Amino acid sequence: MNSDFNDHADLTRWNRAGLSHLDYVEGNAATYLEDLRNTLSLLFLGDAAIERWLGDPGNDLTLRAWQQRLLEQYRGPRRDYAWELLRSFARAVHVLAHTTSALANERYLRTATQWDSVRRLVAMLDYHPAPPASAETWLALFGRSDDAAIGEVEVGLAVQNAPTDGSAPLIFETLNNIDVDYRLNELRAPDFDRSMLQLGLGPATPLLTLQLDSVPPALGIGARALISAGDLGATVRLQNIGAGSVSVQYQDAAALGLDLPLADLRLHADPDWQQAPRLNGPGVVRTDRAASVGAGDVLAFVSDSFHISGRGTVNVFSVIRVLEVDGDRLRLSANVPAGKALYPTQAAGPQQDGGSRLIMPESLGYPQVWLDDDALSARTPTAQAVEDGPGTLYRYLSASLAPRAWYLATGTPACCDVIETQPAALRFSGDPGDLASGQWLLLQGTTGWYSRRLAGLEQDDEGFELQFDSLPAAERWYQGVGLWKLQLADRRYDRNETPLFEAPAPGSDLSSRLWLRLDDMPAALVPGRSLWIAGSDSGVRVRLQQVEADPAGGAALCLTVTPPQDPARFPKADSRVHGNLVLAGHGESKAPAVLGSGNRVLSSQEFLYAKTGIAFVRDSRYTSGVRAAVRVWADNREWTQVDNLRDCDATDTAFQQQLTGDGELLLRFGDGEHGQRLPSGSSNVRIQARIGNGLAGNLPAGSLSKLKKPHDLLAAVLQPAAATGGGELEATEALRDNAPASVLTLSRAVSARDFQALAERQSSVWHASARALQNLPGARERIELVVVPAGGGNLGDLASHLRRTLEQQACPGVSVQVRRYEGLLLELDILLRIDEAAYDPDEVAARVRDTLVAALSLEKARLGTPLYRSRLYQLVESVEGVENADCRLNPSGFFNDQDLPSAPGHLFTASDGSIRRISPHPGQLLYLNPALASPNIRTEAHHV
Template sequence: MTPNTLPPDLTRWNRAGLSRFDYLDGHGAAWLERLRHDLAQAFPGWPLWAQLPAPPADPSTETEDERLQRLAALYAADPDDLLWQLVRQFARSAHVLGVHLDAQANEGYLRTASQWDSLRRLLAVLDEAPRPPASAATPLALLLKPGLAGTVAAGLQVQHLPASGAPLVFETLADLAADAAFNTLYARDHLANPAWLAGSTLTLDRGVDELKAGEPLVLEDTQLQRLSAHRIEGVFTLPDGRSRVSISPAVPKTAALHFTAGHTLVHLLPKDRLAPRGPASEGVAEAGHSLQLAVPSGTLAAGDLVLVRAVDDKPRYRRIKAVHADRLVFTQALGALRLLGATVDRPVTVPLTDMAEATRRRTVQEDGTVVLLVYAAGDWSRLAGLWLSHASQLQSGTQTREVWPTYRCLHAKYVPVDTSRERLQPDDRPGYTALSVTWHPDTDDVPGDAQLELFNPQTLLAPPPGAGAWAVDSFLNASVQGHLPPALLTSASKQAAAGDLAVVMRAGQLAWARLASVAADPDRPQATLTAEKPWEDRGGGPWFLSRSTVFAHFKLQARVQDWQRNTTPLSGTWLDTEPLPPSLPLHRRVVVANGSAAVATTVEEIAPDGQRLRLADALPAGSTAGNLVLYANVVETGHGVARPERVLGSGDATRNLQQFTLAVAEVSWVADPLMAAGVRADLQLSVAGETWQPIANLKDAGPAEARYQVRLDQDGFLSLQFGDGRHGRRLPSGANNVRVRYRQGVGLAGNLPPDALAQLVKPHPLIDGLVQALPSSGGADREAPEDLRQRGPSTLLALDRAVSLDDFAQLARGHASVWQAASFRLPPGRGRSERIELVVMAAGGEPPTPALAAELQAFLAARALPGVALNVSGVQTQRFGLNVTVRVRSDAFDPEAVKAAVRAALGEAFSPRRRALGQPLYRGEVYQVVESVTGVENADALITVNAATRAALDRVVEVGGVPMVATPTPRQCLLLDTAALTLQHQEYSL
């Protein structure tokens, strides 16, 4: 078969999987051979044929390689023949024109078109337009200077300074009536730990060097104004330098009395140590078996016999049962005792010789008083009027106990040895003292009516001369309620003042109060401390003067550990707050942040007391009373900078569909659910002073509506088209009457993490700081051609209405801020409404922020049937790793450069921009990407999936333990974890 009779075979290379059609059958060399063949048959005698490569006599014997070599030689031949040069130029021109026509044919089909303008024109036939870019936006909280308020006009510029490149500038998009009182609002007790203090140890929030065991500390509830004093038993210093104090008794922990960590103030280090002086008790009706000394007990010991006496009071003779430091315990109760001036001493023994004559030895008076007359050698005249004692035994059943009854010495008459006989009375004995001793059962200091009169005593016990050796301690008088009286008399105070705390402490017994006044005595070194309220106390024993100390003027106030840490969980829409500013209006926009999550919402209701509010949205997860902050000076900010007004052109009322181009790149596009792509160009267009509004499609505009349509051209400029009188008004005639203001700033670069916008471009007289609690979201680049080819037809099928399940996903993909979307029908539950879940991957490959999710819900709600419940959720990204070994000929390629190219190719091929929701990962895909990189001769690749990812995926198919296919669920997207990419190279060899 001759070359010119071969039938065209366009199917050999137009097979499935290619990105374009090849309409051209042949090339310049093949067509030149055809021309040569036909000319040789028409002009066989042309001398030129001898200068050109001749074909074989039998073409069937020529191989394909030989034929191609001959065609190449024929095409390269350059004989000196004008006609042949024209023929060869004709073949070349045919090839050039054919390639051009082939390209034009491919540009006429949506799936093979590669030029932006071709895609735009093809979509225009379908009444569609390329998806524009989008500008990121975020709510920004302004912190005003204290005490200031006013309006912050729109256009306030804030910036983010990246590590490299120009600053990213955002502007506020609306005016804000701001007030410093709205800067930050907090949950109630946000800096107060609600935990009850308990136990016998307190950890302070700092280290205190001067703490001493034995001193008191006072806990003060600053909220309920309650006090509790405790004794410090020990002090420990923790490794972090803080002090831990052991106290007694333990901190009270009852419903009626308890102390919370956040409201407790710990008063430490009293400066005044005062001695209590009064009001002191003068005596007691029943002293019991014990007695407190004001001085150490010294040589007193158990078994000693002592007497307790006070001025003008009858002494008590008692045997000591036990001695506890300065406290004596007796075998017999003391009874009523006058404490003022009382002392303890050892009695003296008075030896007796004999009694008087029988007729005068013992007499009984009418009241039963027994009078005895006894003689003691020596001068004992000082005993007159004193009370004496003598040991007696009382029988009680089978037990016998020792008692010490008292006897009154009425007279003590001493007769000197040298007294003359003439002067002696009948009962006188020179050198002896006649003691008249009386006894009566009612005065013998022994309970009961036992007969304890003296019968031939050998000795008597008598008080020693002079003051007693051991003074008895008195105690502070109690008030009518049994507590200390409001006013205490103490030694002179140097530091205490009104408002100070005071603690009276005796061992573990404490009393405490806040002082209303401290009055110094001008004549004596003493002061009167008066309490604001009755003294509270703990312990119950008497306040002995010598054993008690009054501590006052605590110089240090500390807090307990974590006193400001309030971890009370918060949820729902109601929130108890600190007192709210009275001017806080309803429906004000706020940002609620807890450090790890944030939400933008509005105030829907405020309680009458101004300490509780209801939000439109639930609090973010993880909120506690301690970490939650409400920012109420919130304004929407968008990526971009406002530019001055410029003239767009002149209107002509005689022209239909007049069009102008705003030759400015990167014009801002802001969210608008009424637009087909969910965004609109941020323009303010005026025609002869009248503001015109944008519309998604002029076909939807009425004849009298002042509307214009915006489209994006291949250079990224804006094309603005106006109406024709049927669909939108024509522009009125005028010179330079079409003017436009715009903002400039768009793209993925505007999607910033929280706290990235933290600096004003220029200082503002009202603003002190900024808080960006939420990430900026919604920013997206202009739609790529490959995305246009896929999205255009599917979005067209939805007809801008969400009716079927797929319509929701198709329309969401048409939103400028969305890369991928999938829709799922959920069970209706108990309701009748249809429930749809939309899983979205936002531009940038991340799940949508709450703000973008709200935009998408509004965007789709405007296109869905009424009553459809739509829930927008984020894509679940799962990550896999790769172990790749590439083999490279190092003599031809730099292995490191090849590895870098492989890494980049893998990162791009398995990035969020390229992987679809639910798309399985095949091991062969990895080989395809790696081996398509220039310089890679061959490779080995191994997919790695950790246990957590394996459990989350739908399934992982393995062969011989090697993962071959990893299939995510429809709501997941399986992406490459570049940190888990291990790449190495080997030298290529056969």
């Protein structure tokens, strides 16, 4: 040992709580050899031979020189047997001293490194390591769509994931029986697929923008199109076309303001049919045959008749001008009643020599003629007498009255008869093709474009006629457009963004009532049933309280659930309710096995179930928060598992369990005072266990998608939420804190520190932090517990389980609120200086990265614990090959693990603005997550 050991060394200065190792030894083989040399020098002082043999002690001016001399002395070549005896003795002292120091450490819980030592020390406190925990999750079962496939699915239904890495699938089993009904597979709101938006369009709001998934290339700015919504329609023109939208401008001649439901709104564009109708509108008549007349001709018809004595019936003629001709259809300058015969008139012009008279025949079929002016004015021509005898040579009018005149020649036959006045407006030639009732068409009239839905279609040998319920009167139609190649819907048309839940009561933000589409009330839909409500980006489990039928007799049911929910989280378009919901736990049940033979004479019999990986399920009655997933029978009677037999009466058929150091299950039965003794029998104690626990069970949502075996009632399975709560056996490091804390809490929570200690005893929890909240008037005591679940992620049902467990261990009236930690991401920018002649920079950078990830991981970090930049330097420069480094903390700011901006409680910076210390809030946990914020590690050559 060091020669100064008894005189000067005070090793108790190292024995401070919090160290991972207590150092009871000062020195090593090299220093011990030097101590021996110095001692011999003093004993043989003045003996030159001995002094030469011991060697010159040298003149050590620095600590480094002293260390270098001692190493060379110890490692130098052998001189003789006496020197080798000294060196061997120094080496033996080194080994024995450090062995004794190590054994001394094993006697102290804070420094013990051997599992057996830790186990014995915590056993002295009557503390047992918390068992592992098995993850749990909710499964939505999908029944086969068959009326006969309704019934009970018993506990133990096995489902599994499908790993992509070649590993064996994980098995989960349902923990309860459930009545499955295929009608409850997936329930939706009655109008979930109909948008409730109303879009205005009309003269006051002429522009409307539609959002499209994609814009077809056939759409072009300026093209005419049609907007429809149910029985409402309007003519529009395409105005603006973008990458995912198109704007239309109202151009309907009806000039009506429309309120269009988005769910029914369609944009009809790119017509495949466009045709002009037969002549129609005011002044149009249909005749019995195609007349040989042209536009501009004047026709006469009998407008009146009367009887004159001696002369008989005298007809009065009127004339009209032909404006357009379309086969047997004529557009006339005035209306002509049906049944009238039309007579062609003749034109009389001036004399060929340019005279001033309009010359007509001497004999006229009607005494009056009509001037070729706008009004076709009637005149009576003057007779020109024959100069050589009596009679009339011709009749004439002054050419100054009109450029010409029309007269009805004697004996002129009718050119046609009017059989219909203002005939059917929309008559077309040819074949209608794919036109059919119900289609939307655009019609161009005198006053503009109209949108109309086709009510009917009649076809004959001469063409076809379109019929509409209503058309503007006195309108002439020029064109019909239809058979739209494109019928586009706004991409929001089937998204009902209104909340699934009814509006909250006044003064509240939460609601418990929702309506679902269901024809009748399944027998399985009873109060107490668990339901999963999936929203757009999250889901929640609720419990059914009440079911009411639609008083109006509709195909809907009103459900009241608990707890109430924020309606904004669940829009109808994205919300689904899974009614066949059952809890499942990680693990697979094994066949029952014989545990041993009971003996009533023996007290507190123990049996070892030599299986590892036992599943543990949540149970708030247990201090550890979980109980073993085992069933035990003695003489075919099932015994009850309890947390501790000390709490049992002499008549209770109970047992308790604990894990051995090898992870096997040790079961202990009663002693007759605390729990019954086992009945005597041969191999009469049997056990059945479920195997599966640990962090591996914390599967993300959607992982469990396969039934292990087909089931007569089931078609599929869905895991709507992540599995949570899986944790490993309590680690040795955790025992150092949790075992002493158990002595202080005695499984009861009084102070905030007690709540934290009890929470951290559970394997499902990595870290916890508790604080007392201010009591509100009339409210009971409140404790807030911030939890880092094992493996990270969300709490899920672990939050409610922790709350129940801690409230049972707390004083009456204490309310515990459990919330998830806020993960504050650590961003690192590190420059390493490396002797590149001796080390590979990439390998050194990889080792630095691994060191940082291991030391600053989620599991290692602590809630609310600050991080100093000096800690980074300590970690980085401890890696072999790093000469020195530059480290920067979060140069780009702070984000949490939900990718949202965040901020720590305090930041301490240097004069150059660099961060020297980050102090999180009590509920924040600062950690390094390379998947979300990978450290930026750069290297450069180190130059001396």
